[in-house]
C-alpha cells in the first residue's frame with residue numbers, strides 16, 4: 001500500500017512552495033504566508049475527491065480516530081465496538097478516549113461480521129468502528145443499517161483503504177465520520193498524517209475545535225477564531241509540509257489504485273490454480289483499492305503447507321494469524337492489561353479491573369486468519385519478483 005513508491009518531483013514542488021514562505025504552521029501568519037494554505041487546500045481537495053462535505057486534517061490516523069470519538073462525545077464508561085482484525089491503533093484510540101473496546105469476529109470479508117456486531121451491542125455502546133482492512137470494503141451498508149436501528153454512530157476506519165469505493169461511493173462516507181491515515185506505508189502518504197471526513201457540519205466543528213485546543217476556526221478560517229472556547233481540546237494539528245505533500249499524493253491516488261488492480265489480477269490468477277483455494281469476499285470487486293491479495297486454503301495445515309512452498313522460493317506470504325500487529329490473540333499487552341499508568345488505567349479504575357480480554361474469545365476469526373495467506377501488492381511491481389511469486393504459486397498448485 002505504498003505511496004512512497006511514487007514519491008517524486010510533484011511532492012518536492014509542493015513542499016518548495018511552503019519553504020518559499022517559511023510558514024510551516026497551518027493557521028495565522030496572514031502576511032508572511034502570501035496566501036499559501038496547504039493543509040486547508042488539502043482538506044478541500046480531499047472533500048472534492050471523496051465527496052464528503054467537510055474534512056479535518058490531523059497528525060495521524062490514530063489521532064483521526066481519537067478526534068472522531070471525541071467529536072461524538074465518547075468517553076469514560078462507554079463501549080465502542082470494533083473488529084478483532086485491525087491495527088492496534090483502532091483500539092488504542094478507544095482506550096485513550098477513556099472508553100472500552102469490544103471486539104467482533106471478522107467474516108470472509110476479513111472485516112466486521114455484522115451478525116456478531118448485533119450480539120455485541122449493549123446499552124453502553126456509543127460508537128461502532130468497522131475497519132476496511134487491506135484495502136477491501138467491510139459490509140458497511142449492513143453495518144450502518146444495524147447501527148442506525150440502535151441509534152449508534154459509525155466511524156469508518158479507512159486508514160488502509162484510501163481510494164477504495166463501494167458501488168462508486170468512497171469508503172469513509174457511509175458512517176458519521178470516516179478516518180484516514182497517511183503514515184509511511186499507506187496507499188497515499190505524508191510521512192505522518194491523517195484525515196477525518198463527515199457530512200455533518202456540527203461534527204466537523206467539534207473536530208476542528210478539539211484538534212486545536214478548542215480554538216474556533218469557523219469564525220476565521222485562516223486564523224484561530226474569537227475568544228470563548230466551547231470545550232477543552234488537544235493538539236493534533238497537521239503541518240503545512242504534510243498538507244503540501246498530501247496534495248501531490250492525492251493527485252496520484254487513483255493512478256496508484258489502478259496500477260495495484262492490474263498487478264493484483266496477475267497474482268490472483270496464479271493463486272486461483274491452487275486446489276481448494278478461495279478468495280476473500282469483496283462486497284464490490286470493482287471498488288477494491290487492491291493493496292493486498294488475500295486467499296484462503298481449506299484449513300490451517302494446508303495454508304502452512306502452501307506457505308512453506310512459497311517461502312522456499314523466497315516469496316512467503318503473510319499469515320495474519322501469526323502477525324503480532326493486527327490480530328486480537330496476538331496483542332499480549334492488551335490481554336495482560338499492561339499500561340505505564342501506576343493506577344492501571346485504562347484497564348483498571350478505582351482499584352478494580354474494568355475489562356479483561358480473553359485471547360480465545362474470537363474463535364471464528366482465528367480459524368479464518370490461520371488459513372488465510374496475504375501478499376501486499378506494489379504499485380510498481382518488480383518483474384523479477386512477480387515472476388518468482390507466480391512461479392511459486394504455480395508450484396504450489398502442482399504439488400497439492
Ligand SMILES: *Cc1c(COP(=O)(O)O)cnc(C)c1O
Pocket residue numbers: 059060061062063086087089090131157159160181182183192193194
Ligand atoms: C495505519 C492504521 C491506523 C493508524 O494510522 P497512523 O497514521 O499510523 O496513526 C489506524 N487504523 C488502521 C487500520 C491502520 O492500518
